[in-house]
Amino acid sequence: MLDEEKWFTEICEEAGSAFSLRIERKLHEEHTPYQRIEIYETTDFGNLMVIDGFIMLSARDNFFYHEMMAHPVLFTHPDPKRVCIIGGGDCGTLREVLRHKGVKKVWQIEIDEQVTRLAERYFPELCEANADPRVKFRFTDGIEWMRQAKADSLDIVIVDSTDPIGPAEGLFTEAFYRDCLNALSDGGLLIQQSESPLIHMDILLPMRKAMAAAGAADVKTLFFPQCVYPSGWWSATLARKGGPIEGFRHKDVAKRAFPTRYYNEAIHQAALAMPAFFLERVRG
Amino acid sequence: MLDEEKWFTEICEEAGSAFSLRIERKLHEEHTPYQRIEIYETTDFGNLMVIDGFIMLSARDNFFYHEMMAHPVLFTHPDPKRVCIIGGGDCGTLREVLRHKGVKKVWQIEIDEQVTRLAERYFPELCEANADPRVKFRFTDGIEWMRQAKADSLDIVIVDSTDPIGPAEGLFTEAFYRDCLNALSDGGLLIQQSESPLIHMDILLPMRKAMAAAGAADVKTLFFPQCVYPSGWWSATLARKGGPIEGFRHKDVAKRAFPTRYYNEAIHQAALAMPAFFLERVRG
DSSP states (O other), X not given: OOOTTTEEEEEEGGGTEEEEEEEEEEEEEEEOSSOEEEEEEESSSOEEEEETTEEEEETTTHHHHHHHHHHHHHHHSSXXXXXXXXXXXXXXXXXXXXXXXXXXXXEEEOSOHHHHHHXXXXXXXXXXXXXXXXXXXXXXXXXHHHXXXXXXXXXXXXXXXXXXXXXXXXXXXXHHHHHHHHHEEEEEEEEEEOOOTTTOHHHHHHHHHHHHHTTOSEXXXXXXXXXXSGGGEEEEEEEESSSOOOOOOHHHHHTOSSOOSSOOHHHHHHHTOOOHHHHHHHHO | OOOTTTEEEEEEGGGTEEEEEEEEEEEEEEEOSSOEEEEEEESSSOEEEEETTEEEEETTTHHHHHHHHHHHHHHHSSSOOEEEEEEOTTSHHHHHHHTOTTOOEEEEEOSOHHHHHHHHHHOGGGGTTTTOTTEEEEOSOHHHHHHHSOXXXXXXXXXXXXXXXXXXXXXXXXXXXXXXXXXXXXXXXXEEEOOOTTTOHHXXXXXXXXXXXXXXXXXXXXXXXXXXXXXXEEEEEEEESSSOOOOXXXXXXXXXXXXXXXXXXXXXXXXXXXXXXXXHHHXX
């Protein structure tokens, strides 16, 4: 049995599974107006952020998720300049986005400022680019912000949210995607984390349908490992306004001037490969 | 805290992580001359086999592993007829191998007959092809069997073993790979499960080196999800005798006459994509 003093455990009720990390100590706990945030120091995964009992990220393995939320969508767009991140308060996705020199402006819209303040303190490596003058931080409701966004004002929208329960629920709806597509310029791209392909097809498939119903011309799902999330296998779903999602800027990926730990040209291509069962469900 | 009565937990000491499945009941437990085998009925993952406290497979998600241990290696070889499986007592890999009609003979070498007897009882779907006349079951030590195998007597060797502790330790050595390469015909292929790329690079990299040192002309690692194993991300490493590993039989994969749940042409290609950190370690 796992000693509660020495392990943090997240139970995934819908899958009948649980994942635990061994901890040295709890570093912080607070209730914000939105949620309960805990920070732990683990023995092997570095610092760990937990929101409402669900693991958000560990220092050791967040690179999978953050790289895959940023680089595939940015390298799919021919010339992304204006990027909006909805959620993403830990700033890990933001750091990856800012590595793209062509990006001129990034709006980071996080509802809970404490997520960012705690990331600055406990995950400073993810926040190292926060002072970049290209970033505008807005601590406000992303759904409302997107509703008011000007048409054709963005090239990329990245929805880096928690699961579709609580404050993030409205980020998984056709109405929200419609607002995103309105804010995007023609050829613009939206990407959203879309849960585990093994456990959460009941979220993933409706999300894809809602994106299409909102007017996306094409929708594609990316698959990648993410150890600390349920099943260890995660996805992000890409939607394009005004045309099909066809290929990406291979040469720019190959000659990129910044480091990555997971992402590269072959991994980008690989992430687009649909497992047999997924293909069947998407086509069926 | 997880109630020990209701959850089976595997602790991965070397990663400071643990994975748990919710159980309905324990169906079986026994000590064989080799190991302790437990079978559980879980609430969401079907039946579960555990050996010496380590999860071997669940009914729900073993398809990832078994398909990836069989189809990539078989579709890489131009015309595989003679296959040997070392380990693989649950018969899941064997079932996938037998789907290839060109295969004429399969030797299944499992040290512990009870693994197969319990699989027949608790995982009958994996054993549905066990009566196929092409299969020869040998319940004996795979290391010794391979030492005595005739030169040029096999086209494919699949090492479907437990972790490199206990009876499987000798399966991760240069001496064993040398025996495998001797038994293989020219152009023959060996594949072995090679643990988690996130957690077990200290096993994976020496394994690749040992295969090369034993005389393999080329070595490539495949990556795929496997929820119930530590980190949820797993690998298998492919080695070829007498020449490079170049492509696979795309047309035969596309027109295959059997069902798969994970594997297909795009997934085969995707599995070969090396993450940035892995590429660096392999080259470095």
